[in-house]
Amino acid sequence: MLKVRFKRFWNGLTQKSSSAPDPKGSGKNRKYWLMAALSLVVVLWTALGLYWSNSPAVADVVTLAEQSAKAQGKQRVVGYTTAYTLRHLADTLLTKSGGYLSNDVTPPSIFLDNMPSWEFGVVIQVRDLSRAFRKDLSRSQSQSTEDPDLAEAEPLFNFNNDSWVLPSTEGEYRNAIGFIDSYMARLADPANGQAQFYARADNLSNWLRDVETRLGSLSQRLSASVGQQRYNTDMAGEANAEQSTPTDNQSQIKTPRLLVDNVFYEARGTSWALIHMMRAVEVDFGPVLEDKNALVSLQQIIRELEATQESVWSPMILNGSGFGLIPSHSLVMANYISRANAAIIDLRELLQNG
Secondary structure: OHHHHHHHHHHHHHHHHHHOOOOOOHHHHHHHHHHHHHHHHHHHHHHHHHHHOOOOOOOOHHHHHHHHHHHOOOOOOOOHHHHHHHHHHHHHHHHOOOOOOOOOOOOOHHHOOHHHHHHHHHHHHHHHHHHHHHHHHOOOOOOOOOOHHHHHHHHHHOOOOOOOOOOOHHHHHHHHHHHHHHHHHHHOOOOOOOOOOOOOHHHHHHHHHHHHHHHHHHHHHHHHHHOEEEEOOOOOOOOOOOOOOOOOOEEEEOOOHHHHHHHHHHHHHHHHHHHHHHHHHHHHOHHHHHHOOOHHHHHHHHHHHHHOOOOOOOOOOOEOOOOOOOOEHHHHHHHHHHHHHHHHHHHHHHHHHO
16 A cells, blocks of 8 residues: 555656746757757867877987086087986976877777887887996996896886886886986096996997897788788798797788787887987997997988888878778888888997898
């Protein structure tokens, strides 16, 4: 009985509320205002995402390094430009428009993937150069003691690139930059002979070997955007070589369509970082390159890498076939990367045998 009475009461209440007039259409107004607010948020997020997706311009690290040394009342010694370039690239990752986005968990950056891929390409080059500093560039021999600041900075740059908190990636990279600053201050101090930079042909060749392998991998991944049937050349050149598990003589290699733009922007970020590094190398290793008659080879590498930074006028990375009607941005990028890589191989030959 109580249920019946309650049901009648509820029906009467709902009927009255539904039959009550809405003189000003407040329900519709609320709906329109809600839709307008959501539309405004989407527009703002889109505009902010487009702004944050613009990569920084290529900087004149040589001039900036000279200004940095003068600001500290010191001269720009050998190695200072390369060390400053390492610092500049890491700092740019944190201070560019939008800051460091790879570890963001809030809109609109959580919806972006091109800029995090670009950042990853820069991070890889920063890690490789910091390892070269610790392993080769700051040591005279294989038995020499490693620089304490560089020994602290290198593992910090290798910290997880997408950690949000506890600790955050930005915090670890800032700490690494602090150690690079300390190394640069000691390097430019004539009274401190502990911090050194050895601009030798073998040190440069060792770092270029790492760059060569990175660009070779990127070139293959970019070319695989349209799919390739490849022969297995893993064991070529050595009849008695062995591998862990057998593989097919031929395989179909293709980058998934949704990852094509990620590989493209990773290559773009890698090239952006290498342009700065090569310009610094041109200054610090200038006498070595001239002695090997290899300076023009380095300049050609820089020119090939600069071509990768041309504006992309298409709203998306197109992935047409090699000779089809629709262009393939990945194949164009692979062309420049491969030519730069071939020039690096030639440069290493000159450094070793020239």
